Amino acid sequence: MAIEQGVVEQVSDAQAHIRMQRSPACASCGSRHMCYSDSNEDLLVEIDNTLKAKVGDRVEVSMPTGSLLRLSVLVYCGPILAMIAGAYVGQTWAEALGAEPTPASILGGIIALTAAFIGLKRYDRAAKAKGRFLPKMTRILPGQPAIDCPVTPPADNR
Structure with missing residues (x-):
């Protein structure tokens, strides 16, 4: 604490x-x-x-320090992992359709990163309303x- x-x-x-x-x-x-x-x-x-x-x-x-650690991991690691996963999904999807994988992986990474930030913002609002963190x-x-x-x-x- x-x-x-x-x-x-x-x-x-x-x-x-x-x-x-x-x-x-x-x-x-x-x-x-x-x-x-x-x-x-x-x-x-x-x-x-x-x-x-x-x-x-x-x-x-x-x-509580547990809250600090959990929140730090969520804020710093969440968007990075989402971007990597989005790039992978974009590349896999493009290869399955026979399209160029590089632009699809970039687009997939950007979409996933944007979704992660939107998700974090919503989580932040809900946490403030509940008094968490x-x-x-x-x-x-x-x-x-x-x-x-x-x-x-x-x-x-x-």
């Missing part, structure tokens, strides 16, 4: 915006699209505020904020 710490910077509806320091694990994270970077070191992550954390709270955020707030930590970050207090509406 990948575990990071951060400070709640903003709370809105059922979401919390948490400022965390960028770690080396961020480069390979399958959920990095959920993070907004405003510097080279800090990340602003929007996650469900399941623990009802308040602005200024130090929290622990986790993500997203980081989760696991606990509120006692003490002072773990990192130096400007915590913006809520607006005073007087």
Whole structure:
């Protein structure tokens, strides 16, 4: 399980915006699209505020590493395997019909690669809707904020 710490910077509806320091694990994270970077070191992550954390709270955020590995294999290997399979099918089909195999294998590879990307996009939408592969707030930590970050207090509406 990948575990990071951060400070709640903003709370809105059922979401919390948490400022965390960028770690080396961020480069390979399958959920990095959920993070907004405003510097080279800090990340602003929007996650469900399941623990009802308040602005200024130090929290622990986790993500199962099995999810990261499975998602990485799917995203990086899936399109390549689909393209190879499509090229093979295109070549086999062309040879069976007596056509030129090179253009057919190129076309088959492009079609399969496009289908793989469309499939990944649909899978991504379904996974987001179900909350799969997203980081989760696991606990509120006692003490002072773990990192130096400007915590913006809520607006005073007087």
